[in-house]
Amino acid sequence: MEQDDPMLLGRIPEQDRHVRLLLDSGLIEQCEAAFDDSIASSPNLVGEEWSRPVVLVHRAMLAWRLGRVSLALELAADAWTELDAEWRHDSSTAHALSMLGYLLEGHSTPALELLSRAVRIARDSGEPDTIAHCLLREGTTLLGRVLMHGFPDARYLHESLARFDEAISLTTHGALRRRTLASSARALVELDEVETAHERVTEALADSRRCDDLFGEAIANWTLSEVYRRRGELEPARTTASRALHGAELSKDTLLITRISTDLGAICQQLGDHVGEATALRRALRASGDTVNVLREGLAQALEQRRIAIHAQRKASAAEATALRDPLTGLANRLGLERYAPRLIEQSASQGRIPWLLLLDVDWFKDVNDRAGHSMGDTVLREVASLLRNECRGEDLICRWAGDEFVILLVESSGDGRAAGPVVAERIRRAVDRHHWRQVLGEIERPPTVSIGAAAGPAKLEELFTAADVALYRAKHAGRNRVEVNDSDHSAPQTIE
Structure with missing residues (x-):
């Protein structure tokens, strides 16, 4: 497995990077054990050299994909509270906000607000990789509004493609580039630019296979299946979508599973494969359904409630500390x-x-x-x-x-x-x-x-x-x-x- 994600380098512990690579490669059993070890080895991150909000929200995303919703809620709330307590316009804050927005993608209003803010902060930081990561997440959410929420306005497609194209211009290799290529190809398909989409997704798929990036391969196969479907090549479309769904299920990304299952069901329906259609829809329902929607909306609400509660507690503690300190000298009074x-x-x-x-x-x-x-x-x-x-x-x-x-x-x-x-x-x-x-x-x-x-x-x-x-x-x-x-x-x- 390669370790070429610039965003992760230097901002989170090596153990956490290893967990992410295991998860994206579909090695769930090893990932579960490594995740537990990572949480146990540095639970509080006090005095460490990494960005605490980035580590917390990255772990929240890992916990969510591993089905540990309560832990994801706790970690994300802590990250949100850390950010709320001390706003900074640096790359670490941009990454943390962007990942929080992506985590809340199903709850679209706060997601887009956080993602747009993260992009602005990333631009202030001037770091190309930071800007590219934040653009990828914002573009993915805008694209998701069309694919999952049924927004008919092509404006979202053009905006998402603009984000993807800018991110591609800022990267030359690695997981970030190939996933951005695959995602941009999906937007191009929706805009009926099928041939350009095919060129991009072919490059992304080849690179993902070379690097054993199961998650990236799932995104690329999903896009390629839609290219085949638009061309009327339904058999290759079904085969490729099935591969994509298998990879998404192994890497345990709920939103991606839901999207691919829905598309696979539509392809099977066109082929008259009613058994395949029913199976795909059951897999989509199992992955998302009302439970996931409620959990995501509940996560957003609970995050805000907990952030407010902890913020109030910190203000009270700060007021108490002020009352115990001499304002002239800064010593205790x-x-x-x-x-x-x-x-x-x-x-x-x-x-x-x-x-x-x-x-x-x-x-x-x-x-x-x-x-x-x-x-x-x-x-x-x-x-x-x-x-x-x-x-x-x-x-x-x-x-x-x-x-x-x-x-x-x-x-x-x-x-x-x-x-x-x-x-x-x-x-x-x-x-x-x-x-x-x-x-x-x-x-x-x-x-x-x-x-x-x-x-x-x-x-x-x-x-x-x-x-x-x-x-x-x-x-x-x-x-x-x-x-x-x-x-x-x-x-x-x-x-x-």
Whole structure:
């Protein structure tokens, strides 16, 4: 099996590409096992290098073709939610939207909206393969409106052919080109350009057979059967349509099965083959019928409902996060400290670690406000917040308590827990003292420094805060720009200057 689909390369995991190739080759048993392995190996795709929406919707399409409707719904809804949360005009967004539109092809209104939007985004991306893929899916849906939904307007045929022709001009080889050739030939047949259609579909069929592309071969045979029928060659038409239907059933594409079965039934009727006609119609009914239509419409509605629900949940979570964060510095605020600190202290205690609470006050802050103005005072607070982030670890909780006071909860993880608090506090004090304040504030008589009170647990937040506050009081009244330690396990306080 070849692996020449540019759209798949670099955007989805290798395992998922392998699943798609197995499915298009009709190797369903191997495909089922590989699909399960792929889902199990990277269920959340967190921190991976692939485009999450593209992977999710690609898996949704695979799940749909494998008959796993519930999983397809879940994956597609997650992809839609990801896209809705953060719109980007890049190739990955174009692919994800385009595949969602194709998945919803039976529910034509949202499908065409998504597909057209995907083409516009693809054009902005400037990537030929991305544009070609999106054009192919939009053209296929427009063609489907004529073939499946009975739209008599030739405008849809001309629009679909225009999409296909542009896609062909952007590709030189591979699955994308041969499937676009076959699909464009089907549109040409409907426009009575039978000879041109025959040239294109012959090329597509030969290439599909060479590459063992069962899905592409099914599309090509389906189109070729219609070429034969238009020429009045009904026996070859029936034989070719039967081959096409067999390939579509092996590759488990419901829409394609339905279309080919319907056409095969019409050919059998012309031949007077009533048994063949009845068999073809039963296969069409089994593939689609009311169940598939209801499922597809239900899928579209459920996707939208779930997207709205998850979007509302994310907005609520974002609002809660905003309420717990100080808008000036971006640090947690007092409410955030009260929300997060008790849990962190409890976790530290359960793991035998020693939590430290540092209470920090900016020295001479009132002088900055009085002499340089409140906007410069805000600048000092933001600079101090940045220094605190640099000197603390990612798991430590840093908060702006009130005014020029900050609180830091250190969750000790290794080394001498009794030394962690004083060491970090002194590092912070030194960083603020040595900061290039004159570059920030200009010439100033007394650049800001910090006084820090430190207290160690295990203890409740209120107890740690009280102990650190006592230590901070000593630091302020002992000359500022110093660290005082109030360790509950030591009878005498420690001072670091």
